Amino acid sequence: MKSRKWSAACGLAVIFLFANTTSSRAQDPEPKVIEIHAKKFAYEPAEITLHKGETYKLHLTSDDSPHSLRINALNLNAKMKAGEFNDVLLTPDQVGDFKADCGVYCGAGHKTMSMTVHVIQ
Numbered sequence: 001m002k003s004r005k006w007s008a009a010c011g012l013a014v015i016f017l018f019a020n021t022t023s024s025r026a027q028d029p030e031p032k033v034i035e036i037h038a039k040k041f042a043y044e045p046a047e048i049t050l051h052k053g054e055t056y057k058l059h060l061t062s063d064d065s066p067h068s069l070r071i072n073a074l075n076l077n078a079k080m081k082a083g084e085f086n087d088v089l090l091t092p093d094q095v096g097d098f099k100a101d102c103g104v105y106c107g108a109g110h111k112t113m114s115m116t117v118h119v120i121q
Contacts, residue, residue: 031055031089038067038080038102041109047116055091070103071117077103092119 034056037044050056060069062080069088070077073096078088102113 031057033057033059035059037063039063041113043115049118050092052092052095052119058088060086066104068103071098071100073098095119
């Protein structure tokens, strides 16, 4: 009788371990982090390349004054404050080259502040 209980307990333990291993493999991988700095009147980097359908964490900050990163085609408008980081998840759903610009007026060169986002397959 003790042998059956021991066998049943071992069997349940194996099933439990297998189920946990399988479910952890099925989880999505951590998103790739891309750090973007804004400053009058530019972004660093000036262009990035993303893959359609992959999720990215944009690690955004401003080096001087309030800015934003606005990519209308990808439905993104994220604020950027000086000295603070704002993490935003982005999963591009279309392929192409998209203009990102600043949505917060930041001075005389505001209209020239942009970067390019390339989304590939």
